[in-house]
Amino acid sequence: MLQGPYSSLDRDRPLIRVPFTSFAVPNYLPSISSAISGVPERYIWRSCIGLHSAPRFLVSAAYFSFYRGRFSSRPPELLLSVLNLICSLTENTGLLLLTYVSSTETYNVHKYGFIVFVGSSLLHMLITCRLWTVIRRHYVHPELRLFLFHVGCFLSAAYFFRRHNQSCESGVYTLFSLSEYLLVFSNMAFHMTAFWDFGSKEVIVATPPEDKRY
Numbered sequence: 001m002l003q004g005p006y007s008s009l010d011r012d013r014p015l016i017r018v019p020f021t022s023f024a025v026p027n028y029l030p031s032i033s034s035a036i037s038g039v040p041e042r043y044i045w046r047s048c049i050g051l052h053s054a055p056r057f058l059v060s061a062a063y064f065s066f067y068r069g070r071f072s073s074r075p076p077e078l079l080l081s082v083l084n085l086i087c088s089l090t091e092n093t094g095l096l097l098l099t100y101v102s103s104t105e106t107y108n109v110h111k112y113g114f115i116v117f118v119g120s121s122l123l124h125m126l127i128t129c130r131l132w133t134v135i136r137r138h139y140v141h142p143e144l145r146l147f148l149f150h151v152g153c154f155l156s157a158a159y160f161f162r163r164h165n166q167s168c169e170s171g172v173y174t175l176f177s178l179s180e181y182l183l184v185f186s187n188m189a190f191h192m193t194a195f196w197d198f199g200s201k202e203v204i205v206a207t208p209p210e211d212k213r214y
Contacts, residue, residue, distance in 0.1 A: 025170050029177040032184065033103040033110070042102060049099040053092060058203070059194050060088035066197075067131060077134055080127050087124035091117055118154060121187055125150060128190075146190045153183040 036045040067081035094117030103110040125147040132141050160176035163169065 025168055025173070027173045027177075028171070029174045029181075031173075031177045032180055037102055037104050046099055049095065053096055056092045056191070057089065059191070059198075060085060060092070062198060062201075063088070063128075063194070070135065071131075074134075077131060080131060084124060084127040084131065087120045087127065091120035091124055094118075094120055118183075122151065122154065125190055143190060143193055146186055146193070150183065150186040150190065153179050153186055157183055 036042050064081060064085040067084070068078065071077035071081060094113050094115075098110050098113030098117055101109045101113060125143070129141070129144045129147050132143055157176055157179035160172050160179055164172045164176055
């Protein structure tokens, strides 16, 4: 009986051994969408965003009322105030959209909600810095520093996300997630400046006086 150059034992012997984990790309930090996609994290996040959305709309109206009184005799700044209000309302709406429609449910809706949120946020911050530059001349206010930091975080997140999708390098998605976290934190810090602007004000809920006839 003739035998080939390899016996049955040689044919079953593996030539190369590669651990399965070598084919996976390590990631050390989940994105926000991944972190809140599970249960109960999803519902906790949605509840928090829903509860604080009303104050955000209220602050947007308060800022517009302040700008309208301040720039009543300056049409260019008054027009910017109206645009700033629209951007603020759109930003909050985009945040609600991407919060209540997760990426695992309807990815396109979640993606466009994120684009609306980030785009409106950047434009809102830019206009705010312009208006406060007019109010406080020759003063580098904290809003400008936060805006520049926010832009840097956005550019970093966009760069790492594109690089991850193109080459899927190890650790790149972690850098994207870190940039995304910093992007959200800088947005929160920018809106926290309302604490300084309206620190001496009060929120009053009242009913109009009734006309009584005797």
